Amino acid sequence: MPPPIKGILETPVYVDDLAQSHAFYNGILGLERMLDGDRINAYDAGPSQTLLVFLRGVCEADTTISGQLVPGHSMDGVGHFAFRIDKSALACWVAYLEEQAVAIESRVTWPAGGQSIYFRDPFDNVVELATADLWPNDPDKVGSAI
Template sequence: MTAPSLDGILETAVYVDDMDAAHGFYEGVLGLTRMVAGDRLFAYDVGPAQTLLVFYRGHTGEDVATPGGIVPGHDSVGHSHFAFRVDAGKLQAWRDHFARCDVEIVSEVIWPAGGTSLYFNDPDGNVLELASAPLWPNFT
């Protein structure tokens, strides 16, 4: 049985304990534009048809009724991980920017395929990554 094709990942989620600190980081340090600001969710524009959802940990476990239907409850415990795609030519600018913003690069990896990843943490300890191609066979 062959599954219908997917068009990509529309949303990536991270859970945080301090929404104000998260907003300061995601907008102030990473430069993302906040599209939605609510009591339990911030949504940021990451690029064409790509959204970062920042959820208030412990406040999203219950189903939420909307005029269009029920959004199932969800939550996460512990530190999560996701990566932003960046051009290799911008990695040094990001290193310099992080240094100015006192954001520690906790690890830098050069992958066998030749791409580079910079790992850092958000204020809640979630592991974020800036990754340049080539890395995965579908990311060249």
């Protein structure tokens, strides 16, 4: 049996313009930028959670940081990731996104009771805001024993 995994530390998204993506992820979603680079921005997405925003096409080759290899990576097509929100904040998010002229593409109520709203960043990536009761391992899930 492998040692336990403690969670997802980083979630990547690939974009065509870091300044435009910053206007969205910081300016609209309010995420604090922790790293401002020429090929990557990193945002605080919650305790021990980081959204990595990579400039598309410049991370495919291996690179070194302090003499240590970081393998190249990329992602083609439309990406998707979800931010966790409180159920009580869902209506506020809907109103706020509408005020910011961010079109909500879809709203879903999941079988277990969780709710999601979906919209796109300026590069067509699908961004989701989701409440508890989506997955059985959510510690905020109503009636959770976790």
